[in-house]
Amino acid sequence: MNNRRNWLKQIGLGTIGLGFCQFETFANPTKEFILPDFDDSPVLLRSNENPYGPSPLARAAMTKTVNTSNRYGWKLWPELITLIAKKNNVADNNITLGAGSTEILDLVLQYTASKKGNFIMAETTFDYWTAPYEKLRLKKIMVPLTKDKKHDLPAMLKAIDSETKMIYICNPNNPTGTICNREELVSFINEASKKAIVFVDEAYIDFTKEQSLSDLVIENKNIIITKTFSKMYGLAGARVGYAIAHSSTIDEINTLKSTPNMSVSVVSTAAAMASLNDEDFIQKVYVTNQEVKKYTIDQLIQLNLTCIPSYSNFVYFSLENYKKDYFKQLEDHNIQGTRIYEENGKWTRITIGTLKDMQRFIAALK
Template identity: 30%
Template sequence: MTKGPRFTPLVDRLPAAVPFVGPETQERERGRPFVARLGANESVFGPSPRAREAMANEAAETWKYGDSLSFDLRTELAAGLGIAPENVLVGEGIDGLLGYLVRLTVAEGDNVVTSLGAYPTFNYHVTGYGGELIKVPYRDDCEDPDALLAAAREHDAKLVYIANPDNPMGSWHSAERIQAMIEAVPDGTLLVLDEAYLEFAPEGTAPAVDPDDPRVIRMRTFSKAYGLAGARVGYAIGAAPLIEAFNKVRNHFGMARISQAGALAAYRDAAYLAEVQEKVAAGRNRIAAIAQANGLSTLPSAANFVAVDCGADGDFARRVLAELIARDIFVRMPFAAPQDRCIRVSVGTEPELDAFEAALPQALAAARG
């Protein structure tokens, strides 16, 4: 009998699972599409018209590989940040960059610290390279910098991860709090600062970029505020030796030309970004109003989604989620208690939020039995 491939012992131990079941998969299983796509924290307002035009123009050139150095985009980002291009790396979204970072720093058995219920794709990469995850609980629905640092010291962690603003709760810390965390990172530990939602946060959320600080690497993306989730463009900001090390493991032709062109044009269109930020702020307010009209509360959010507190435990929130999905409203929820008492609703178009408004009271009634 012919044998198949011989997997590594690590791969043999891993489950064949992905962090998120996408809406398309759910639609195929359900046999019908969603009316409102409010679960993936995408920007329903789409990319800048300039970005769409740039990508359309680049389509004819897509027979070429993309620039392996993403030179134009890195140069533009560096100029905007006031740093050198050597401190910037472009990659296939934050997810791809996190995978490369874990590959660079985490060997089997190495400890990595994160928050219980924080971004699961980071955990997926750590587990995939054999790292050991140390998880600390949220505090007051926020990631807890003090607890994260204490765990990093106790377990001699290679990496410690925090998102600011946070996903899935939408909470955030001030620039001063995050800078204090950077200053307190233990020797030999690298702080992974995920700033995917930064463009939606209040002024004073992000500390100033110090490109030469070897204690922190910052991750940002074009998937959220810039409306380019499907293009897969993210970037990392860090000390030049760390950024250079990515060249040892990254996919050098991982970036499509169309994606590079779209991100460059989007970054240059500050006026459109401001329009999206205004629409997201209005959308957060509407979600909060819908929740309040149904006797529910919401958490303050610095992201493009709102955590809606269903007022009971995780089992009840899961019933609410299931009833919304049954009514063709795609939403998600935090995975860990006590944050799983909430559902997480992304900002949508007015018709999508109309559909959510109509479905929520029915879902709550059905979940209550």
């Protein structure tokens, strides 16, 4: 622990004084960190990235650690695990690291796919990771969302059969931005985990005031939770994620990796450690996201577009009443959005960028 304290002091994590400033200045403290803001630069509103970048402390940590990238992070990886465990009120042996939550998804795939069967998920959810499951001949069972775009937990429970290996819950859900009632979700997990692995993706939980389900893993071996530094912490390109599970489950998952935790670079590890110490930045991201999201939803409603209440850093809305060619409008204004997720209602998703980004987005729609 003394090594970590000394390292934190060296890069200024414990004593840096940030003062009062506008948030975008706070997120970009010196010009050397700012990309040129040309009028013709695309507005990136497709991948739910944090538009304010890594925190100032994370940037300082990455800059400092670049010079030690010729060495493996044998000392740093355990320190990051300790910080993560403390944040989630679990023990170190309840955590394993991955290069983003994508690697965790792949590891859970390997863990659950040792025997053929099926897996269950919502019909509209984060599904880019499912192709390898199907190639391994695991049948995908899709359970439609409720009318208000939430997970239909009772229906998902009924869909479980003797062949079910895993149930995936993205909470808050991507792309809808909806969230499960905690009491109902805990009840569902307690029942479903008697029959299969319940995998809860909490990539966006930091954009809410909801409590993580991490406390459930202490006693239950059939719950795996994944979290990421890609979203709230602005480290999507740095690739840092982790799984939280029962210690015996973590041990089994780790056997699927030649060297557990080693896929996270030294620079990314340092950034993640620093990010966990930058509460001021995280609070500013949270508040600003809420404000800009409200502006965006209000403007979309004024355009007579139906929006789903969002517990995330994106908005799910219907193009059913939109008379123009939405995707042509985005293209003409150099804005990168995403796709239609549900043809019935023409539902799409847009990431919440900076206020300037969203003003440009709304202007493009008008």
